[in-house]
Amino acid sequence: MNRNRTADAIVVGGGVIGAAIAHRLALAGLGRIVLCDQGRVAAQGATARSGGLLRLHHTAAPDTLLTARSLPVFEQWTERIGGDCGYRRTGFLMLVGPDHVETLRANGAVAADALRYERAEILAPDEIRSLYPGLSTEGVAAAAYEPAGGYADPAATAVSLVASARRLGVIASEGTRVERVWERNGSVAGVHTGTGRIEAPLVVLASGAWGDPPAAHLGVHLPVVPRRIGLAQARLPGAGRRGSDASVPTCIDDTIGCYFRPEALDQLYFGVPSNPEVDLGQDVAPLTDDEVGAAVQAVSRRVPAVATAELVGTRAGYDGYTPDKRPAIGPAGPDGLYLALGFSGGGFKMAPAVAELAAQEICEGGAVLGKAVQPLLEPYRPQRFESGNLITPEASYAHM
Known part of the structure; x- marks a missing residue:
């Protein structure tokens, strides 16, 4: 009872x-x-299966306004909420190819206006590599950069x-x-x-x-459709160390359709696309070798060290999607x-x-x-x- x-x-x-x-x-x-x-x-x-990305860059202004209102809470978590949310300021990059540079500028301007207290920039490939030596910029035309972006532990x-x-x-x-x-x-x-x-x-x-x-x-x-979502974790020494030759940001890469971020100093989290057809009455199926392998292949185009990195864990779960x-x-x-x-x-x-x-x-x-x-x-x-x-x-x- x-x-x-x-x-x-x-x-x-x-x-x-x-x-x-x-x-x-x-x-x-x-x-x-x-x-x-x-x-x-x-x-x-x-x-618990979220990548925990903190960014203002979106394709619709209402989303940007809500995330701009939320970011200071993550930054000041202990004072506002108590405890620790695991916020880490790594910088955020949105990477695009040549066909989407003007789109990037338009969405970046909305994010820059919402930030107000700190700059948001559009970077060229050489500037990206200077900030984050662990990235390859092959196929990248530009990036929107938010210095205050990063991640937290969901x-x-x-x-x-x-x-x-x-x-x-x-x-x-x-x-x-x-x-x-x-x-x-x-x-x-x-x-x-x-x-x-x-x-x-x-x-x-x-x-x-x-x-x-x-x-x-x-x-x-x-019309909420349940989908299976997943992420993987690789050991990547120096990934979260700014100034390291392996350093990477919190990132969404539109050229290859993936996201990734450092975890602490020596690991990398990255998204793993998976089968959207799920039955909520059953336990969530773990990620398969094929699913993780395809994600490794995609992410390694941007973070070459991932190709040979040791995988140390995967997670899968459910989320609800609307039209x-x-x-x-x-x-x-x-x-x-x-x-x-x-x-x-x-x-x-x-x-x-x-x-x-x-x-x-x-x-x-x-x-x-x-x-x-x-x-x-x-x-x-x-x-x-x-x-x-x-x-x-x-x-x-x-x-x-």
Whole structure:
């Protein structure tokens, strides 16, 4: 029997988005908050499989605005949140070929304006090699450079948020699977879980790849498709040592469709594309040798040392993708139901801003359909999928 019988708010999903929202609701003094996760916090979903890239460079301005609001939180994590999110300032590069230089300049200008307090530049290949000797610039025409960019540890970030939330009174209910949102007279009344019922007038679904099924019986249907995501880790001495002959930045390379970043001083993380067809009812399949081998071949075109580097680990997990690869954030269905899911691989770097704005909106009555109040969240409303008003890039790349 679940002892947490009543609450003022229930947040479903213990990844970085759910943890951040629970924390912000507690800071706002909302009352008794229960954070439910079907496993352990940051253990099963996208958070622990994220590359943790921190960047402002995007193809749509709304994303840039949210990440610009989030970056200072990562930089000042201990003072603002407590604990350690693992932030490392490595610099960020967005690499493009000759066909996308003007696109790079356009998107780079938006990022530069959002940074305000620090420059963002467009670099030529020789300038790239001077900053990061571990990179090959074959096929690269230019790069957008953000000195303040870098990475953080997504799992440590979520755990830190939950620890801070617990200090504020949030109850982290791990191993609690939310099966159904409970509604009474047109308003949310709580949730049914595998261990009993929890009553609450507010439910936030931040359940990532698991999407909206707990609210499907209430007419809430989002086109969130679960996909398998993965990354690999290689031993690469000097990768994270600025000035080293092997140094590399946090990077997205549009010429070969991959991302990578250093990890500590002597390792490299890189993304591994994988089969998008998944069954959430089964354990996630580990990355195959063929998948990892293809990723090594791609990344080694940009970081030649990866071709012979020792692989020291891989991870695979699930994330939820929407048709425009942007999240659904805002009220949906009965009064008291709020969504923050479908982040499509991009949620980590904007989590602090999403949580801040969503919590403000909820506390001002914005969990009621039609009363949402945060302009920065307007492009992400769940209703855009039904109306066809999807978020479209202002300037697109080949892969991003």
